[in-house]
Amino acid sequence: MNPLTITILFVTAYLAVFLTAKMAGMISFLGTQIDLLPALIVYAGLTTSPIVIAGLAIWCGLLSDTLSANPLGITINPLLLIGLVVYHRKELILRDQAYAQFILGAAATAASALITVLLLIATDHRPLIGWGSIWQLMIQALAGGCCAPLCFQFFDRIHRTFNYQPVPESSFRSDREIKRGRA
Amino acid sequence: MFKRPQYIALSVVLLLALIFISLPSRTTAHLKIALGSLFLPLFGLAGSTQKVLDQGSVALRSKRSLVQELEQLHLENEQLRIFTNQTAQVWEENNQLRQALTWQRQARWPLKPARVILRDPANWWRSVHIDLGHRDGITTNMPVLTTDGLVGKVILVGYNNSQVVLIGDPNCRVSALIEDLDRSSSTRKPASPVSHGVIVSGESSILDPTIVDLTYIDRQTPLKPGQRVLTSGLGGVFPRGIPIGQIADSSSVGYGLYLDARVKLSANLAHLDQVWVMTQ
Numbered sequence: 279m280n281p282l283t284i285t286i287l288f289v290t291a292y293l294a295v296f297l298t299a300k301m302a303g304m305i306s307f308l309g310t311q312i313d314l315l316p317a318l319i320v321y322a323g324l325t326t327s328p329i330v331i332a333g334l335a336i337w338c339g340l341l342s343d344t345l346s347a348n349p350l351g352i353t354i355n356p357l358l359l360i361g362l363v364v365y366h367r368k369e370l371i372l373r374d375q376a377y378a379q380f381i382l383g384a385a386a387t388a389a390s391a392l393i394t395v396l397l398l399i400a401t402d403h404r405p406l407i408g409w410g411s412i413w414q415l416m417i418q419a420l421a422g423g424c425c426a427p428l429c430f431q432f433f434d435r436i437h438r439t440f441n442y443q444p445v446p447e448s449s450f451r452s453d454r455e456i457k458r459g460r461a
Numbered sequence: 462m463f464k465r466p467q468y469i470a471l472s473v474v475l476l477l478a479l480i481f482i483s484l485p486s487r488t489t490a491h492l493k494i495a496l497g498s499l500f501l502p503l504f505g506l507a508g509s510t511q512k513v514l515d516q517g518s519v520a521l522r523s524k525r526s527l528v529q530e531l532e533q534l535h536l537e538n539e540q541l542r543i544f545t546n547q548t549a550q551v552w553e554e555n556n557q558l559r560q561a562l563t564w565q566r567q568a569r570w571p572l573k574p575a576r577v578i579l580r581d582p583a584n585w586w587r588s589v590h591i592d593l594g595h596r597d598g599i600t601t602n603m604p605v606l607t608t609d610g611l612v613g614k615v616i617l618v619g620y621n622n623s624q625v626v627l628i629g630d631p632n633c634r635v636s637a638l639i640e641d642l643d644r645s646s647s648t649r650k651p652a653s654p655v656s657h658g659v660i661v662s663g664e665s666s667i668l669d670p671t672i673v674d675l676t677y678i679d680r681q682t683p684l685k686p687g688q689r690v691l692t693s694g695l696g697g698v699f700p701r702g703i704p705i706g707q708i709a710d711s712s713s714v715g716y717g718l719y720l721d722a723r724v725k726l727s728a729n730l731a732h733l734d735q736v737w738v739m740t741q
Contacts, residue, residue, distance in 0.1 A: 414668070
């Protein structure tokens with residue numbers, strides 16, 4: 279992945295954090311906020327290096343915690359963990375299949391929320407959780423799953439636009455062509 | 462698999478995260494304010510887009526409906542002026558009587574209007590950002606309300622925006638006072654003793670931000686749905702008498718040691734747009 283695509287990934291993360299906080303209507307409509315960051319981390323995990331994944335996790339975690347009442351830095355760890363797990367298993371993941379992207383996005387979103395809550399409890403904070411949180415987690419995971427294929431499509435298009443495309447190879451060679459008839 | 466430099470980079474990230482988590486709350490607040498300034502261009506962009514949309518919606522409305530609305534607002538303004546004059550007289554009379562009884566004079570609530578610009582992206586906190594900050598004289602712990610009732614308090618102040626923790630969040634505890642049902646109605650019965658409680662969180666209704674839990678209520682208190690709940694003034698953050706909501710239902714807890722109640726908030730926290738910050 280070239281530096282420009284990585285920059286676009288970071289800018290998208292910045293906009294995603296702001297959009298998540300701006301989508302206040304979701305709270306009254308679905309009863310939950312939608313998290314767009316795990317889908318981005320999944321994409322980064324499948325296409326970039328661990329250094330970029332770590333940088334993106336720090337960037338997303340700090341920005342998200344800035345707009346939230348979360349203690350600063352708590353969201354870095356779940357995002358980093360998800361990114362690294364996806365990176366570690368990327369050879370086994372069918373990244374071009376939409377259903378695989380959906381499942382990865384949904385699982386990453388649910389895991390991110392769960393790990394963050396566990397970390398909050400472990401660091402002596404009292405997050406607002408109850409039976410309704412199961413519904414929130416389900417909707418959040420579903421939305422995260424839907425976001426992941428869109429995220430893949432968007433970045434794949436950007437990647438195609440800003441990178442040289444491989445020339446299609448053919449078995450035909452003009453110097454080996456048998457020319458029939460008189461020259 | 463990972464290579465050695467990558468392991469080092471990952472260890473650095475984990476260490477960094479741990480350092481951030483273990484920083485003192487004051488330093489964290491400063492860092493949050495500094496990082497929050499990264500969003501200033503987007504705040505500006507969102508604000509101007511909103512303004513353009515508002516202007517567009519006004520331009521699309523017919524002159525007739527605008528004139529009609531203006532007339533209605535004139536009428537309402539006149540009524541409010543008469544009501545304010547009446548209230549001023551009652552206020553003065555109340556203060557004179559308080560002075561005669563050597564009670565402390567009641568102060569008016571100095572309020573500043575603010576607009577809600579962002580919501581907490583996490584589901585496990587209830588907080589919002591408003592467009593007032595240091596430059597507008599906002600400080601932490603200032604109460605925030607709507608015309609319907611209490612909304613929360615300011616917890617973090619930036620240069621031109623602040624974070625408000627909403628009532629129902631575990632970090633916003635409010636000492637509350639339950640008014641007797643007869644007293645809250647228009648009947649002229651003498652004031653009966655009231656009961657106190659503490660609003661702790663909205664754990665019983667995660668999906669409905671307009672319901673919060675009121676706990677540690679005296680077990681002898683006869684609670685009825687519809688009883689008004691107000692701030693008690695204890696604790697020093699919220700002045701006495703700000704409406705919070707009404708009792709929805711109650712139950713005995715702690716082996717009958719005290720009562721818990723669910724309170725339907727007067728302010729609709731799911732649709733917050735314009736709020737008022739009490740600046741003193």
